[in-house]
Amino acid sequence: MSRRIPWVLVVALVAMWVPWLGSRFYTFLATDIAILALFALSLNLLLGYTGLVSFGHAAYFGIGAYTSAILMKTHGVPFALSFPAAGVVAALFALVFGFFCVRLTKIYFAMLTLAFAQIVWAICFKWNDVTGGEQGLPNVPYPELGWMAAIPGLGQMRAGDHFYLLVLALVAVAVAALRRIVASPYGRMLTVIRENPERAEFIGINVRLYQLSAFTAAGFFAGLAGALFGIFNRGVFPDFAYWTKSAEVLIMTILGGMGHFWGPAVGAMVLTLLNQQITSYTEYWPLILGTILIVLLFGFRGGIVGALAGLGRRLRRR
Amino acid sequence: MHRRLLLMAASSIAVALSSGALAQGTIKVGFPMILSGPGALFGEPALKGAQMYVEEINAKGGVLGRKIQLIPRDTKGNADEAVRVARDLILRDDVQFIVGTLTSAEGPAVSTIARENKVVFIAPIPKTDQLTAPANLHPYVFRSASNTTIEGRTAAEIVAKWPVTRIATIAPDYAYGQDVTKAFVEHLKKIKPGVEIVDQQWPKLGEADYTPFINAQLGKKPEAVYSSLWGGHFVTFAKQAKPLGYFQALNNNFIGVGEAGSIESTRSMGADYPVGIWANTYDIFDWPDGPPAHKDYIARLKKFTKEETPSSWPVTGYIGMQFLVEAIAKAGSVESDKVSAALKGLAIDSPIGKLTMRAKDQQANHGQFWGRTRMDPKYPFAVLENVTRIDPAPFMD
Incomplete structure (x- = not known):
């Protein structure tokens, strides 16, 4: 059923109207969620579909952010070139790091991804001349979006609203591509590997090659998300590649439900909204957020989307 | 059920309105x-x-x-x-x-x-x-x-008055450590051309074992050391350096920036603090020579x-x-x-x-407190003595 409805298009069309709510605050929030949703969805290509637990996915997010920021700010490269470049550079790094990581399994794989991510962080933190070191690169320019004002109805909008629409369109295309990947025979092969790597090897699948390609693809999409986030955040910082960022995206994915395509996107939305609301009401937010997460993780087995889908099935059976 | 929902909505709107009125x-x-x-x-x-x-x-x-x-x-x-x-x-x-x-x-x-x-x-x-x-x-x-320029140059002004010429530095290897060290070295060379920088150690930020850096530095026989290990990093460093005779070898000609003299650092080290060194801090709760306004503020x-x-x-x-x-x-x-x-x-x-607040660069001439540390029988931790607040205005850019 769900294959008939182009969900990516539906979600994008609904989300498109956020700037007309009239508050810049909602536009920023929606931009934040859209970018982090892409980031979480890219991780799920590894976690949910290939069964690879990466503790260092923020590395590729950070590489994408720095690549695009350095190109745009330091070298004045237009966004149309720097954005794909961010994905490609992140994918190249993922290819190299992944080459070593896929040689290991389970916890050893996870630890090695973490180690590579910390190397990326250390480089961002120390290479002052290029990355700005601890202080990062503030003042990343917005892409040139003057042409959007020429579109009827978008004339009076602010730069932040234009950027949101751009982000939404790019994220929609990227998510559609991800959906095509997981629904393709190639994606099915990844699922086979997740279910039983030994068996997959036995029937002649080159497991490592498939894992490496999934790792590279996930890095590519994380890099794209990073590029968008760097501009949205108006600056890139070493924190982007730090392990806490990797943990955050892991929580989003698990919270939303890694067994469902849209799970990580929902997780990104829920975590961002929770964080936004709770931190603005109390300084004891870690306690409250932690408690809510524990309840959600225990109460919603299979994540929020997994639990809702299960509930829907049970209701339909009645 | 519906009524309860309605009530909840009404009361939350009322709360929102009243807090809005209050904020006006x-x-x-x-x-x-x-x-x-x-x-x-x-x-x-x-x-x-x-x-x-x-x-x-x-x-x-x-x-x-x-x-x-x-x-x-x-x-x-x-x-x-x-x-x-x-x-x-x-x-x-x-x-x-x-x-x-x-x-x-x-x-x-x-x-x-x-x-x-x-x-x-x-x-x-x-x-x-x-x-x-x-x-x-x-x-x-x-x-x-x-800022780093004020902090580094103030330390240089102090060190320039010491009877030493062989200077070494130790700093965490990242932007702050590098900037504040550069500000110190450049200003010191300018105001006291005879000095020689005999050694520079760059442990990574958050280093757990400073022993190799301490020994390497002592090997170069500096007469004074400028450190920008801040907060807990200074505490870790000093605890390892003291038993190695580091501060004795320097005759306590050691100046620690990055608030090494703050009560946060001295209290966490207690009697282990390398008493006798120079350090800085944002504020000092016991400033005998301070103006009445400061005493009033502390009270x-x-x-x-x-x-x-x-x-x-x-x-x-x-x-x-x-x-x-x-x-x-x-x-x-x-x-x-x-x-x-x-x-x-x-x-x-x-x-x-x-x-x-200077009009030129929108930067305040906010210098810190500097002084030599000593144990005070009144407190279980080290405090600063002969505290000075040097106005950085004359040597800011």
Whole structure:
């Protein structure tokens, strides 16, 4: 059923109207969620579909952010070139790091991804001349979006609203591509590997090659998300590649439900909204957020989307 | 069921309305600060200082007849969270001003947001020169904190008076350590051309074992050492250096910047502190030669925080808020452009003396307290003696 409805298009069309709510605050929030949703969805290509637990996915997010920021700010490269470049550079790094990581399994794989991510962080933190070191690169320019004002109805909008629409369109295309990947025979092969790597090897699948390609693809999409986030955040910082960022995206994915395509996107939305609301009401937010997460993780087995889908099935059976 | 929902909705609307009515007429100031994790050791007391100032000014009737409302928010020590929080404060809480941020990443990150929204932003703690460097300066960013140039050059002024020529440095290998060391070395060479930098050690930030660096440095036989290991890093370093006879070999000609002389550092080391070295701090709770205004401030702070030996960080938040409120009073308005203009060149009588926000680079001439550490029988930890506050104005760029 769900294959008939182009969900990516539906979600994008609904989300498109956020700037007309009239508050810049909602536009920023929606931009934040859209970018982090892409980031979480890219991780799920590894976690949910290939069964690879990466503790260092923020590395590729950070590489994408720095690549695009350095190109745009330091070298004045237009966004149309720097954005794909961010994905490609992140994918190249993922290819190299992944080459070593896929040689290991389970916890050893996870630890090695973490180690590579910390190397990326250390480089961002120390290479002052290029990355700005601890202080990062503030003042990343917005892409040139003057042409959007020429579109009827978008004339009076602010730069932040234009950027949101751009982000939404790019994220929609990227998510559609991800959906095509997981629904393709190639994606099915990844699922086979997740279910039983030994068996997959036995029937002649080159497991490592498939894992490496999934790792590279996930890095590519994380890099794209990073590029968008760097501009949205108006600056890139070493924190982007730090392990806490990797943990955050892991929580989003698990919270939303890694067994469902849209799970990580929902997780990104829920975590961002929770964080936004709770931190603005109390300084004891870690306690409250932690408690809510524990309840959600225990109460919603299979994540929020997994639990809702299960509930829907049970209701339909009645 | 429905009725209960309706009731809940009605009451929440009522609450929203009443808090809105209460807020009307107040001047809202956002205070993004690290309030969780290790950075909260400095962020929490900085917030206390700001809160104390606001309480005092509101008790006197506020400014322009309006009360100040301080809205603190946790940045978690992340630059991206600081940006998120700053936007949230501006767009949802409608704050007219922002005072806050702690790290050298958070400061410039929030500065960009302040510029885009034309909101005056005063940084009370970040030290990176980048924040107010010509390339990044805009009408809405001001710094009431010290910066790396002030800190490094002040230390050079002190060391230049010592009878030593063979100098070494040790600093964490990242932006702050490199900048503050460069400022020291360049200024020292300028004011005392005879000095020789015999060794420079660069342990990584958060190094756990300083022994190799300590031994390598001692091998070069320096007469004095300049260190920018800050906070807990200094504590770890000093605990390892003391048993190796490091401070003895230097004859205590060691100067530690990065608040190595703050009560936070001395208290956590107790009797293990390398007594006799030079160090700096933002504030000092026992300043016998200080002006009456400082003694009065410390007395109020003790009451406010209910601590007998209060932290050295509240003064940062206090001074940041004082600059803002006095600028609002001088401008006679809360409009960003008028307050920004009033802040340029504004002089305030802060608890630690007169401070001026320079019009040229929107940077205050905020020097720190410097002195030699000694044990005081009154306290179970080291304190500074012969405390001096050097006005950095003559040697700032």
